[in-house]
Amino acid sequence: MTRLYDRIGHGYAAHRVADPRIAARLRAALAGCASVVNVGAGAGSYEPSDLPVVAVEPSESMIAQRVDRTRTLRAVAESLPLRDGCADAVTAILTIHHWTDARRGLAECARVARRRVVLLTWDPRSDGFWLVQDHFPDLLALDRAIFPTLDAIEAALGRIEVESVPVPSDCVDGFLGAYWRRPEAYLDERVRHGMSTFARLVDVEPRIEALRRELASGAWHARHAGLLARDALDLGYRLVTAKLT
């Protein structure tokens, strides 16, 4: 998986920047914490600017895209090169589905965190949304296989609090569900490049062409008219907090 991001990570920061509304949810989850270790940190999205942060990231390509001076360790979640309880909080944002051993990685997060582990993840029991339901059911199946269930997370971390994170209709972080109300975006190869699961699929282009035809004919808008009035939608993204003390 580390190799996946060394292969697809270039250009990540162009389409994957922190959405301020989601950032506010994550920052609120860190209330009372004075230091953070951000695991699977990527280019640094969602790291609080007002707290000391140590970033942990295995991919050189992703580390190269960091723009700040945050201390960055090249390492994997499953073996954090940090001492027990060295930070108030550990965050892991849209990364645990990439870990080779999520249970071990989460145990490492709980070892390093004094007070809190905060995750942004996707609930694999979710039905996803029109893109995966209508065009890429194989993508939905792949994601369901790699995203840990909330039960598995709880088994690793102890009692967790789970909150829905609805995706704003103009979300600026280009993860898979970000463009649910802007379907034309999925036609753009550069946008899809920021969504790792597409790199695992075959026959993407014919299905993108089918979407292009649906959009051109008005069929998409007729079918999904109800979505166009929505400002945010629950697509299964979840804020998970384990309070350790």
Ligand SMILES: C[S@@+](CC[C@H](N)C(=O)[O-])C[C@H]1O[C@@H](n2cnc3c(N)ncnc32)[C@H](O)[C@@H]1O
């Ligand atoms: C979708 S990106 C998310 C990056 C960042 N947290 C963000 O929100 O933009 C997933 C990140 O997980 C990293 N990753 C993959 N395997 C990992 C592992 N075993 N331990 C820690 N991070 C890993 C990837 O290199 C990549 O940077």
